[in-house]
Every structure is written in structure tokens, then in C-alpha cells.
Amino acid sequence: MARIRKFIRTVVFLALMGIIAFTLYNLFFLKPKVENLRQLEKLPKKKEISLVISPRAYVEKIKVVALQGSREIILFEGKLPAHINEVTFTVEPRKVGLKNGNALIKVELTRFLLLKETFEISAVVDTQPPRVQLIYAPYTVLQGGSGGIRARLSEPAELYVEVGGRKFRSFKVADNVYIALFGVPVNTSPRDIIKVVAIDEAGNKTIIPLGTGIKKNRFKTVTIDLKGKENLLKPKLHAILGNGEGFSFIELFKKVNEKIRKENKEKLKTIGANSAGQKYWKGRFLQMRGSKVLSKYGEKRRYTYGGKLISKSRHMGYDLASVKNAPVPAANYGVVVFTGDLGIYGNTIVIDHGYGLMSLYAHLADFRVKEGDFVKKGQIIGLTDMTGLAFGDHLHFGILIDGYEVTPLEWWDKKWIRTRIEPIFSD
Ligand SMILES: [Zn+2]
DSSP: OOOHHHHHHHHHHHHHHHHHHHOOOOOOOOSOOTTGGGGGSEEOOOOOEEESOOOSSSSEEEEEEEEEETEEEEEEEOOTTTTOOOEEEEEEHHHOOOOOOEEEEEEEEEEEETTEEEEEEEEEEOOOOEEEEEEEEOOOTTTTOOOEEEEEEESOOEEEETTEEEEEEEEEEEEEEEEEEEEEOTTTTTTTOOOEEEEEEOOEEEEEOOEEEEOOOOOOEEEEEEETOOOHHHHHHHHSSOOOOOHHHHOOOOHIIIIIIIHHHHHHHHHHHTTOSSOOOSOOOOOOTTEEEETTTTTEEEEEEETEEEEEEOOOEEEEOOOOEEEEEEEEEEEEEEEEEOOGHHHHHHEEETEOOOOOOOOEEEOOOOOEEEOOOTTEEEEOOOOTTOOBBBBBEEEEEEEEEEEEEEEGOHHHHHIIIGGOOOO
């Protein structure tokens, strides 16, 4: 009997010790943390905040308050839902009486009824969206063409031009003055509205329609039948793909013309994002001397095999042919930002002219320049060839804005540059 009693006493004692240890562990060692507290650092006109408590550590209640001067304003107060360690709430400073300026935010977590943990972060309340004053915007732009704006903002902000679902970044040229070059994607409709978007540091957004009209451009459709071109293309397709064993000729062509083309465009976007915030170029861009235009920008290409449509693509540059292995001049002053093999483009050079503007030279034989080189207008940078997805020796010449290929035609035109682009460089 005594042994049983002793056994029970031991069990009770151990259980009590366990409960005490467990409680002490939770109280003193398992501390709850608030992830993404920094979301509260900047408070614009309206912001959705979601705070994650991890580890949850038995947190039951959350209270978020803002202290401004002697005032205390509750931004959120509520229970942490069961099995979800996240609370979401919207902060609208003006609605709750928060003024623009500094505030101290306190996040208070309550667990075990009265145990409290407090986290603090200093915040800036700014409910004033940036004002955008357009200094210059073109009257019209062309589908596949280019444009530029100059704008003054009421405060520092991220500014971009949005057209046809694509964003074109801006560059700061003076205090609160920004310029942006933009391309008009070929598939943009003349009914589309070009927008200027400014987002200040707190996250307040201003969107204004540019008022620039989009003029329709004419693009030719060309059908190319691949039957009989297998011997020329097969080794090229294998080289571009890297492998491709076991695929039929048509499958190989589709992969290169669609999948690889898409990857190459993504790569150009990456290259384009690294443009310098200064203007290297001067005057019009050069077209390769004595060259004949084989194919224009925007051309719709239909690839058939024995008359049956197998793949489509858009030609996003000018094909210029001269003699075999003709010397290729840099179209303008700039810095070489890419030399290498670029899939369908073959051996390619990209020159940065600054402020998002770049030129591209594809299907080359070799390179006479290397990345980082400064090149002069007219300087020979390589020789033409037919590397990549080219059917013959020629130069594929492209103009890129923020990595998007636009028509080079405008950039070859002195008057167009003077009237449409130069105004963005002066007040
Ligand atoms: Zn081409």
C-alpha cells in the first residue's frame, strides 16, 4: 500500500514538475516574434498590413497603437485567429486621426491572459500623393515606336511610363526632375492610354494619363516555308538548343522560335535594366553603310512546312545586308554591355547609350570590342555573319528601350530625334 502511495506521489510530483518546466519554458524561453514589422515603417494614405507572429508562443491578443505627441491611436486590436498566426488589417491614417509626420508604433502581444510583449518601430506617416507636372510629352507616338517625357515631381518618387502592359523606368536628372524614354509595344492598340505613374517613398501612388496619341503602324506579314531548308537549319537549331536529340525538325524549330526566343527576350530585359543614368549618344544613329534592307521591324512571320503553318514570330529589328562579313559600325557613342552568344540572335553585341536606350547587333562573326569598352559612333565593333537563327549573312540591328525592341527607323532620323527626344533634356 505504502509503495503504491509512494508511486502515485512520484507520478504527481513528476507531472507537476513537467507542468512547471513547460510553463517556465513558454514564459521565459519561447518568445513570440513579429515578422514583417517593417511594413509599419511607412504609412501612406491607405495600406494593408499583415503581421505574422512566429513562433506563435500562445499569443492570444494583438494590439497595434500609434503614438503621436501625447495622443495614442489604436490601429488594430483583436484576437489572433485559431491555427493562423497572422492578422491582417488596413491602416488609413486620416480616418483614425493620424497626422503626417513621425509616429511611434507599438505592437503589443498578450499571452496567458496578462503576459505582455511589446515591439516598437518608428514610422513616417505621409498621406500626400506625389504631384506630377509634365514638362514635356510627345503629341503622338507610333506603334512600335519610341517617345520620351520630362516631369517634375513634388517629392522624390519612383516614376515610370506604362504602355501596353509594359513599364519603362525613369531617371532622375535634377532635384525632383525625371526623364523617361519609352517604347510603344507593337501590339498596343491606338485606343490604349499611356500612363505616367509616380509612387512616393511611403507608397502613395499618382497615375496620370499622358494624353499622347498612339498612331497605327503598318506591319507586313511574311510567310517562310521551311521545306528544303532542313540541311541549313538543323545544325543551327541543335547548336542553339544545346541538345534536342530525338526531336523532329519541326519540333526543333518550334522550340527555338518560341521557347528560346522568349528566353532571349527576357535576357534583353535584364540587360536593358542596367542602363546608365547619363546620355552617351549624340545626334542620329547610324545605319550600316551601303546596306540594303532585307527585312523591317514589326514584320509578322509565319513559318510553314509544305504550306502548313507550324510557328509564328515578330521580327523586332531591321535586317541589313551588305557584302559577306561586312564591317559593323557602332550606331552611336556608348558602352558595350553585352558580347556573347544570345540564342536566336547568335553572336551579339549590345551597346548602352544611356537613359535606357541601347542598340543591338546580331548574327555577327566575331567581336572587336569587349564588355565595358567605350565605343565611338561609327567605330567597327564586329563583322556580319549568319550565326543564330539567320538564313544568310546579314546584320540584325535593333534599338532597345529598357530592354524592349522598338523600331530603329525613328532613331536613324535626325529631325525626329531633334523634335521628339531632345526636348526631354531641357526645362
Ligand atoms: Zn533580323
